[in-house]
Amino acid sequence: MAVAEKDPDTKKTTGPSMTNISIFLIVVLVLVALIAGANSGSSGPNSPPPLPASAPTKVTVPSISAESSLVPTGLQADDSLEVPPVSQPMQASWFDQSPTPGEVGPSVILGHVNGGGQPGIFVKLKDVVAGAQVFVDRADGQRAVFEVSRVETIPKDSFPTDAVYNDTANPQLRLITCGGDYDRGARSYLSNVIVYADFVEVQRV
Amino acid sequence: MTSQAMGHRVLVLGAGVLLLGSLGVGAASATSSTDNTCVEVTTYDHPRYDHPTSSPTSSSSTTTTTTTTTSGGLPPITIPGGPTITIPSITLPPVSAPSDTLQDGGGQTSSPLTGSSPVDSGDAGPATPPGDSGVQELRADDPAPGSGDDDSDLDEGPNSLTTTDRGEGYDSGYDYDGYRGPRGSYGGVSCYYNYSVGHYWYDHRPVGEVRATQVKRVPSGGVDTGN
Numbered sequence: 259m260a261v262a263e264k265d266p267d268t269k270k271t272t273g274p275s276m277t278n279i280s281i282f283l284i285v286v287l288v289l290v291a292l293i294a295g296a297n298s299g300s301s302g303p304n305s306p307p308p309l310p311a312s313a314p315t316k317v318t319v320p321s322i323s324a325e326s327s328l329v330p331t332g333l334q335a336d337d338s339l340e341v342p343p344v345s346q347p348m349q350a351s352w353f354d355q356s357p358t359p360g361e362v363g364p365s366v367i368l369g370h371v372n373g374g375g376q377p378g379i380f381v382k383l384k385d386v387v388a389g390a391q392v393f394v395d396r397a398d399g400q401r402a403v404f405e406v407s408r409v410e411t412i413p414k415d416s417f418p419t420d421a422v423y424n425d426t427a428n429p430q431l432r433l434i435t436c437g438g439d440y441d442r443g444a445r446s447y448l449s450n451v452i453v454y455a456d457f458v459e460v461q462r463v
Numbered sequence: 464m465t466s467q468a469m470g471h472r473v474l475v476l477g478a479g480v481l482l483l484g485s486l487g488v489g490a491a492s493a494t495s496s497t498d499n500t501c502v503e504v505t506t507y508d509h510p511r512y513d514h515p516t517s518s519p520t521s522s523s524s525t526t527t528t529t530t531t532t533t534s535g536g537l538p539p540i541t542i543p544g545g546p547t548i549t550i551p552s553i554t555l556p557p558v559s560a561p562s563d564t565l566q567d568g569g570g571q572t573s574s575p576l577t578g579s580s581p582v583d584s585g586d587a588g589p590a591t592p593p594g595d596s597g598v599q600e601l602r603a604d605d606p607a608p609g610s611g612d613d614d615s616d617l618d619e620g621p622n623s624l625t626t627t628d629r630g631e632g633y634d635s636g637y638d639y640d641g642y643r644g645p646r647g648s649y650g651g652v653s654c655y656y657n658y659s660v661g662h663y664w665y666d667h668r669p670v671g672e673v674r675a676t677q678v679k680r681v682p683s684g685g686v687d688t689g690n
Contacts, residue, residue, distance in 0.1 A: 363677025414685030
């Protein structure tokens with residue numbers, strides 16, 4: 259029968275075609291996977307280039323209407339963080355052993371939650387949410403813009419030193435104040451509120 | 464079913480397996496540094512990369528990269544009862560930032576779970592990448608292990624730059640080295656790895672096992688900012 263008499267060369271021509279298709283498929287899929295992996299990686303390349311050192315002069319957190327000039331503070335004799343005078347609760351400070359905001363690394367800014375019976379500059383810091391912006395003006399006339407990535411309230415006795423102070427790949431910002439329960443005997447809050455933010459933009463002041 | 468037809472089916476099946484594998488590579492390279500166990504400690508350009516003032520050119524078709532590509536060709540596929548198929552190396556088209564060119568050439572591309580570094584099977588000691596004498600000694604200014612000298616697509620030649628050359632020593636490919644996965648029996652995660660895309664390198668280490676050097680003096684304890 260004619261149907262049974264297939265051309266024996268038919269399969270020979272089909273084979274290479276399927277092989278080519280398979281190879282092409284492999285190439286395309288590997289290409290897609292590699293590009294997808296490259297573009298969805300770290301935010302490093304998408305961030306603005308780090309800024310040179312320049313002392314910060316002002317911090318602004320619009321979402322909680324917090325704005326303060328910045329004074330440098332260091333460490334106390336017991337190696338704990340020095341904070342602005344409690345008599346000036348609306349004064350924020352920059353930890354002068356940390357990178358300046360916009361430099362690579364975690365820049366640390368401190369503010370009171372209250373002091374002397376008055377609310378402090380960061381009394382509402384716990385209400386900041388991811389995605390909120392934080393502005394830090396610098397002495398060189400540039401404003402480093404940060405975007406909040408997360409907010410934590412952590413007991414002071416388990417303060418996340420590594421997460422706050424360890425090296426980072428890009429400029430980052432930490433805003434720290436007190437929070438959680440208040441120990442009336444010790445006249446101290448038991449926790450710290452920590453805001454983590456990433457460097458996203460540079461503006462001219 | 465003839466052996467040739469079976470061979471074709473095997474080939475198509477192989478393509479599917481490669482798809483899943485390659486997607487796994489892509490997903491692995493996208494590992495975020497925002498989780499609570501791993502932290503991206505360094506990111507740096509190739510030291511000799513000259514950033515363009517405008518959008519980067521999309522070509523990096525230097526002789527070096529082409530040569531490298533051939534050295535990274537895929538192994539031949541042998542189908543039982545069928546022909547041996549040799550797949551030539553794959554040259555990927557250039558892409559825009561972050562990398563100018565992605566190639567499968569000299570750079571190793573492997574899943575984190577199948578990386579070449581030893582898996583830490585103990586509870587205490589961290590996994591250490593080969594050649595890394597001390598994880599905590601890795602700093603931003605230290606080249607990551609396997610990040611440069613052994614990458615065959617580095618242009619180490621004495622030739623002067625061309626209009627498309629990023630500089631001798633510019634790493635145009637993707638590379639990965641290290642291990643990220645379960646650690647010990649208590650559910651911890653080891654994440655000693657670094658990877659590169661184009662001229663960017665990313666080093667990851669576990670939180671708590673990285674020294675702070677950008678902060679000149681690390682305070683102790685929490686912060687007392689209220690009373």
